[in-house]
């Protein structure tokens with residue numbers, strides 16, 4: 316089989332087109348495959364944050380379906396950076412520039428966009444549905460409050476104020492200072508809230524710390540459910556942009572391009588918030604294909620990575636050049 320190593324803001328994945336496999340995999344095998352290849356120490360190459368599983372869609376006017384399996388084998392309802400990479404794969408294989416992709420909870424529009432920089436393939440993904448309801452977040456806070464918007468959490472021993480939002484995977488967001496964003500408190504919280512015995516988010520949650528850098532510019536660092544620290548999380552950056560517009564509208568504007576910096580690079584978001592219609596966010600960023608890896612499926616299922624054929628693209632060099640220009644800007 317062929318795996319493609321891809322990333323969006325260095326949130327990296329192995330991408331697999333399941334329509335090309337010569338047999339169907341069971342759910343247990345899909346989970347095991349993700350665990351095996353994504354392991355950072357014993358996995359395939361340098362591992363990955365997750366597996367993007369592409370299949371046919373049965374829905375009308377939808378050209379493919381994306382599933383995302385985290386590196387620990389758990390399945391997420393959405394993946395923003397992953398959706399851009401899947402969008403590129405489907406665009407190139409179906410010769411289309413804008414179309415719809417099925418994800419676990421919604422069919423979402425995607426489109427090819429002008430490149431962020433030379434050689435940096437760029438795509439837009441529509442991030443939705445959005446909900447602040449505790450039941451959609453699997454959240455139990457402040458004696459079963461219905462929502463959590465810029466509030467402390469009685470069940471957590473911290474003074475930070477949080478906002479919880481599902482897009483539709485769950486996110487918990489706090490605005491913090493520079494020292495806090497760079498320290499390990501994010502990891503402490505993330506590890507606690509993703510431990511199955513915690514009463515607040517028993518199904519886990521993606522936790523992000525956010526700093527407002529300037530007018531329509533934010534920095535987001537995320538501890539991902541099912542992964543741990545990540546270079547970037549597309550849904551977290553989308554959710555953080557929305558929460559920035561809601562709580563800091565003097566600095567971060569609705570219906571306006573927002574630069575979202577992250578440890579792996581930068582994306583743009585546009586928040587569409589309205590009192591009369593459902594909120595959604597446009598997420599625009601790189602969809603970089605780093606290399607292809609040919610491996611026998613049965614070898615991958617038994618973590619035997621001895622016999623692989625690797626073909627590097629030249630896209631990572633272009634991406635790194637893009638990051639360098641960001642740092643010197």
Ligand SMILES: N[C@@H](CCC[C@H](N)C(=O)O)C(=O)O
Nearest residue numbers: 391394395396484548549550
């Ligand atoms: N990195 C992804 C999100 C992946 C899923 C997440 N870990 C979850 O379990 O919800 C993104 O770019 O959105």
